[in-house]
Amino acid sequence: MSELTIQNIIETFHLEVVAGEQWVHRKITTSDISRPGLEMAGFFDYYPKERVQLLGKKELTYLSLLDSKTRRERFDQLCHPITPAFILAHGVGGPPELLELATARQIPVLKTPHQTTRFAGMLTNYLEGQLAPMTTVHGVLVDVYGVGVLITGKSGVGKSETALELVKRGHRLVADDVVEIRQVAKNILIGSSPKILEHMLEIRGVGIIDLMVLFGASSVKDNKRILLVVDLEVWDPDKLYDRLGVDDEKMKIIDSELTRLTVPVKPGRNLSVIIEVAAMDYRMKKLGINAAEQFAERLEQAVMQNTLIEEESND
Structure with a gap:
């Protein structure tokens, strides 16, 4: 507090x-x-x-x-x-x-x-x-299509570079490296940047850059409600990653729960585009359109239909 x-x-x-x-x-x-x-x-x-x-x-x-x-x-x-x-x-x-x-x-x-x-x-x-309860999280907070996306992951996985690419694509940075999170109400978390780090982004090999100076005032935002967490991790070939997205993974911050996606990182993956799609998909789910559930229903119907055809042929 x-x-x-x-x-x-x-x-x-x-x-x-x-x-x-x-x-x-x-x-x-x-x-x-x-x-x-x-x-x-x-x-x-x-x-x-x-x-x-x-x-x-x-x-x-x-x-x-x-x-x-x-x-x-x-x-x-x-x-x-x-x-x-x-x-x-x-x-x-x-x-x-x-x-x-x-x-x-x-x-x-x-x-x-x-x-x-x-x-x-x-x-x-x-x-x-x-005066709301507050905590700090190591990560990057970006406003993507109106969705506050908290990008987390181990140091060096590419969080800041992904945020820079998102800013170049027209989205807005809220905080880099340290995100101050306040719980203003149940399941309502507002993220912001410490004053000393406002508008700043650290890129390894380049150093600290001021996004507002480089890209203008429209590239930054003072605070944003966090709705989605995207956790970046180095690709593990032995790990089974979710390919359908039917089951929502949750992350708890203070007393609030957020939807979390685990995105594996390896050469060739365009993380900024993936996060854009994740933000758009989150908005669609809130509107009641869930592609994963629709696919699961279609698959179930197809299996049932094939089963009925097999039963009829056996008769």
Whole structure:
């Protein structure tokens, strides 16, 4: 799980710091946010004090109807030492009592010009993505026909060279060598590249190349949902490889399962074309068109038909 601070939110959403600029490095530990409506009315039994608190027009208008003493009592309970920050929507300024108590408790107060509901959705999506369970995988992630393909295999098997050929054929690189994978929901894995490796590709004998410089912005992508894993391995003549593709092989990353294909590598095999076809076949299967199953059904029907002909001839 990534470490996230209020400073990250400020930079991402271009928020204005109203108070507590020196405490913007406070950590955020949950992706949930809170709109303290009931708390404004004095009900604090289930106050989620560990969340970012978002105040909109309704909350601030209600507070304006209270006398200064009551407002101070409410904010005294709202401003808990573990509260990461207060964010004011619609670009409004904060009540003096909030600014005073938040400053005393070292809690930053921010504001955004966005509407409350819109900003709540944007912030929640961002926090869920950043605080999702994360792992790293050695491989290459490429966007092929809209399908996020994670190419894995032992070092030197040709993952980066295959990715380079795919980029030349119009597809997009997401990450090379190290792929950071976040599970934002069950069976939804988002892959991205570490900042230091963004847009970079390592080709043995050539070195590090910047794909965005060489092929343009359309050749790279910041992140992509991973749907298919293609594992490259050196051809083993004694191993029996799947030739029909009826049985799906699975690979587990964090708590999610992905379809995995094992592709043997030997001279003469065009891996980039194979991966393109694999991505297109994956999309067709999701649309309900499975060539392997269709072939198996045809084969079964042919066997049954031949059996009936033999039985009739014997009679």
